Amino acid sequence: MASWADRTIWWHVYPLGFTGAEAVALPASEPVRHRLRHLENWLDYAVGLGCSGLQLGPVFDSETHGYDTVDHFRIDPRLGDDADFDRLAAAARDRGLHLLLDGVFNHVGRGFPAFRRAEADPRAAAWFRRSPGGADHDVFEGHRHLVALDHDEPAVLDHVVRVMDHWLGRGASGWRLDAAYAVPPGFWRRALERVRPRHPGAWFAGEVLHGDYAAYVAESGLDSVTQYELWKALWSSLNDSNLYELAWALERHNGFLETFTPLTFAGNHDVTRLASRLTDARHLGHALAVLFTVGGVPSVYYGDEQGLRGVKEDRAGGDDAVRPAFPASPDGLSPAGEPVHRLHRRLIALRRRHPWLAGARTAVPYLDNRAAALASTDPGHSGHGLLTLLNIGDRPWRLPVEDLPAGTGDLVTLESSAEPPADPCLVPAHGWTILGAR
Incomplete structure (x- = not known):
């Protein structure tokens, strides 16, 4: 992993939706729309949220949705155009994004x-799978409108590189x-073997929905993959009053962290927003408390930090509701x-005060259907630890956690829902x- 990536918290934006762009490509006779400048107005907002990276959806010339x-x-x-991209990249860099x-x-x-x-051209036809x-x-x-490339074709590899x-x-x-x-x-491995020598600090994360994440990372040479298992457990364990599901996902998550640092999230451009997923609005903070106190590289999808639904x-058009335009x-x-x-700002600030959390392992020493204690510790430093206590039941719950690992010193409340x-x-x-040591 690039040295900077484990300290990054991404603000994820889908630019075509965010900027209110047309749903289909412009006619060739139409002038360029300089909407990337709209995003420049939001960079300070991303920094104020506590994020240190801007994750963009598709920005390249496309027919409709960017993919x-x-x-x-x-x-x-x-x-x-290129000048707009260069301006945005420079403005982001100036802010440390x-x-x-x-x-x-x-x-x-x-x-x-x-x-x-x-x-008509056999050489071009070789780019595409039959x-x-x-x-x-x-x-x-x-x-039908998304034609699959043939990744065994050398010209495709050359193009991607x-x-x-x-x-x-x-x-x-x-x-x-x-x-x-x-x-x-193997395609990614061959590509990165050529790209990394020229850009040794670059970070590469793949979208992987299910399967053996660790094996895919090992075979591909990628730095990370998307952690959809944890994403699903964040909301469904709360909806089902079944924190055992969350505990199982965290056990799997610990295994992934042995070999790579997953890209974690509670929402993205392809899924129903967290605020709409949850059957009980009181549990939104529970999902976020877990996201920001377990290992990984967190990403916040634009609008989730405003509680958008x-x-x-x-x-057709079924993604529009989760890819809205934002104001100027x-x-x-x-x-x-x-x-x-404010809740996002508080939890992201806590995350930044404890950068070791990127590689933290999370045990679940107390577990019930509706209550759990999550003990996140730094495997490289015995003095680093946090406890995240969850209660999704209808009565107060005292969790017997005084002797659980949360660093050295007396337990104090770092953040809480009330x-x-x-x-x-x-x-x-x-x-x-969320408890930590005094």
Whole structure:
């Protein structure tokens, strides 16, 4: 892992939605829209939230939603041009924000030039997989407009290496690799063997939904993958009053941390927002308390820090509700989101005060369906530890944790869902508490 990445907290933005861009590509006769400048107005907001990185969704020329790329070397005209990207990268750098780009290298849009040539030019046709039986080109998960690249084709590897190298050279700090799970891990290894020597500090995280995360990281050479197992447990264990599910996910999570640091999150551009997932709004803070006190590299999806709601639907346009436009500046936000914003700021500040949490292992020494104690400790330093106490029941719960590891010294309340009682181990109904050593 790049040395800076384990201290990073990402603010994740889907630029086409955030800036209110058109739903489809602009006609060639239309002028470029300089919407990336809209994002510049939000960089101080990201810093104020406590984030140290800006994770961008697709910004390259595409046909519709950004994942149907037609030119990896051109900023989407709905967002701007090279000068706009350079301005944004410089503005982020001036504020100490790393920049993570979304690399869509499993598939391309049907308007991708090599695909348009594929019928007539055998060399271009070699870029694309054929569907079983060879009657047509393969596509990504049934989406006809997303044509699958053939990752055994050397020209595809050369192209991806050039794209990575180009934008890392222009100020990006790393890549989030879309649909990495659909790409043979050896492809990433071959690409990174060529890219890393020129950009040794770059960080590469792959989108992997399920399966053996650790094996995929080992085979691919990536630094990290998305931790969907923990994401699911964060909300479903609360909804089902089954904290045993969370404990199981954290045991798995500890195993992953032995070999890599996962990219953790409570929401992203592809899923229903946390505030809409939870059946009890009182439990939003529980999910966030876990996210920010266990190992990993956390990412906050824009709007989640304002408590926005949004349900993803399996239909055309079904992502729109979770990819909304934001106002021109933070001054345009509704004051209704301020309590959740303050909660994020507090928990992110705690995370930053304890940077060892990126590699923390979390045990669950006390566990019940509706109450749990999570003990996060630094495997490299016996004096570092935090206790996160969760109560999703209808009555106060005293967790017997006085002798559990939380560093050296008396236990004190660092953060909590309400004014903490005199007894730090007594958690209010539907409350949570984070304890540390005095």
